[in-house]
Amino acid sequence: MSVEANATPLPDRVPVRRALLSVFDKTGLVPFATGLAELGVELVSTGGTFRALSAAGLKVRDVAELTGFPEIMDGRVKTLHPSVHGGLLAIRDDADHAAAMAAHGIEGIDLLAVNLYPFAETLAGGADRATIVENIDIGGPAMIRAGAKNHGYVTVLVDPADYGSVLEELRQDAGHTTLSLRKRLAMQAFGATAIYDAAVAKWFAADIGDMPAIRSFTGTLSETLRYGENPHQSAGFYKTGERRPGVATARQLQGKALSYNNINDTDAAFELVAEFDPAKSAAVAIIKHANPCGVAEGTSLVEAYRKALACDPVSAFGGIVALNRRLDRQAAEAIVEVFTEVIIAPEADDDAIAVVAAKKNLRLLITGGLPDRSAPGLTVKSVAGGLLVQTRDNGVVDDLDLTVVTKRAPSATELEDLKFAFRVAKHVKSNAIVYVRDGATVGIGAGQMSRVDSARIAARKAEDAAEAAGLAEPLTRGSAVASDAFFPFADGLLSAVAAGATAVIQPGGSMRDDEVIRAADENGIAMVMTGMRHFRH
Structure with a gap:
């Protein structure tokens, strides 16, 4: 026996005499139900699941027979009934619960197999609002939570992948399940409803178009990793279900x-x-x-x-x-x-x-495709005691109105390299400086505390690459250069000039923009401003 915090003893081995099966995903359903029937388990079911089991030749009771109440409102109400939830929630060893079951003709449900309406799949398929709403499952999560809460007596399955292990335990132990199995399945059950509800809440948040007062973030463990960034850190890879x-x-x-x-x-x-x-x-x-x-x-x-x-x-x-x-x-x-x-x-x-x-x-x-660079989404970062949440940086330089701020405008070739450099700078840790020539990066400076240092590091890397390639001079000579944010002083720009850059793209917005523009003009440099910053910390 195991004793929970409330001192109520829970049995280790519990017999499974009656099972309620109500699944949207019918993968493995018939073999699982057949295995239960062979063990003498009575089958109860709903709607499409009932029809699938009946068509397979299995003896199965319709849930309406159990409740004495028909399915109504296009299936919105069929399992929300005391005969179902009483059968799931009753503590079998509690005299008062047993008396209530007897008084109201409630039969115990010892095993529950439920998976939910495909809300996320319906949403991803571009369905209209009415269809999306109809795929918000109500009865399923209610039954799952009820059965999982009463895991001392009820075995709850939300994943067809668990059918085999449950059948194996039932066969090996004369139709009983163990508390350790029921606890593990209950954990998965609450995780499944949490993920489901979070997906619905996320849809509402996106529909409203704001940062909601409460936000849920969930994921399913894809794999346990050997370690994290360093060997002394444990780690796991969780998938959110996003189809990007x-x-x-x-x-x-x-x-x-x-x-x-x-x-x-x-x-x-x-x-x-x-x-x-x-x-x-x-x-x-x-x-x-x-x-x-x-x-x-x-x-x-x-x-x-x-x-x-x-x-x-x-x-x-x-x-x-x-x-x-x-x-x-x-x-x-x-x-x-x-x-x-x-x-x-x-x-x-x-x-x-x-x-x-x-x-x-x-x-x-x-991957089967490329992510849409302009698609909306969220990025999340943990901090002590909280989460920083923001919309994905989906700014695209091709969609921006570029403003030439110098006396000399960039040539067509320079403009293409400027756009290339700004695309790359979006993905470089700030402070970011990126030199580009002929459709290729030729020097990248990342993650420095000052922008001038990033410019110098990028130029130095270009010198090293030129030496390795046996070139007479680095390819920054005649290059275009991008800065992910404005130049706070002219020194960063002048470092790029010293490296040989002939054109610059930057967001602008510094108190010293005039000083930077003047320095560009004095050096014959073309400069365009985007009005969009790409910090990446």
Whole structure:
């Protein structure tokens, strides 16, 4: 026997004599119900579940027979009845509960299998409001919570994946379930209703279009990770159900399990490469520690990869490679020449998969698509005692009205590189400076406390890359440069000028904008302002 906090003893072994089955997802339903029937369990069911079991030749009672009340209001009311909830909530060893059951003809329900209306799927399918509302389940969550609360006596299943283990325990123990099993299933049951209710609340919040007074965040454990950012930290990967293509939705074709840092970096890489339209150009992003160390466009993936790698070949070692197009053999052969942790792409050719397969530890993730760079969404960060929540940075430079603020306007080529640089800067830790030339990053400065330091670091990296490539001068000569936020002083701009930049894109908005613009004009630099900042902390 186990004793709970209220000192009420709970039995370890409980017989299952009657089961109520009411499921939307009928995966495994008939074999499970057949197994229960073979153990002598009486089956009670509702609506479509009742019809499916009857069609399979199983003896099953309609829940209306149990309640003495018909299903009404298009199925909105069918299980919300004392005969159902009394049967689920009654404490079998309590004399008063037993007397109430006898007085009102309530039969105990020992096992409950319920899964809910597909609210999230209906929402994702673009249904109208009335259809979405009708897919908010009421009776299902009420029964699940009732049965899970009374887990001392009731076995509750919300996932068809558990049917087999429950049947196995029943068969091994003469039709009984153990308290440890019922507790585990009750935990899953409350988790399932929490996720469901959170999804409904999230829909209302999005519909209202504001930050609600109460907000729920839930996820389902996808896998327990070996450790977190460091070996002394435990970690798990939870999926929220959001259908945005990326690491959470991808199929891993090969390679060892992803680590915490792999998942974080792969997400950063794929979100960045999605800034580039695959219909216009092939694009590759190489990420290290959540920052890009090389991004490039090309007529082919292999061209884009080699241009991206040239930006910082040292940092690319052990990095993440993200592509905006289907991985082909040529690109795969180039990528595997350098030690790489993860490749993520929308699709992959069979030849490319075979090339990657030769590197047994290299992970290959296929997403089936690219995330929509302009789609709304939320980002969440934990702080002591709370959560910081904001809308996703879905600003797109192509949609902005760029203002030329200098005497010289950028050339068409400079303008394309400026836009490229600003797309990348959006995904670089602040303070961010990004140099671009001919559709490829040639220097990236990230995460510094001052913007001038970021500009200098990016220029120095460009010098190192030029030396490694045997070039006479760094590719920042004649480049376009982006800053994720305004230049507070002219010094950051002047550092970019010293590196050889000829055009600058920045949000503007500094008290010293006039000083910065004047410095640009004095150096013959073209400058455009976006009016949009891209801080990324």
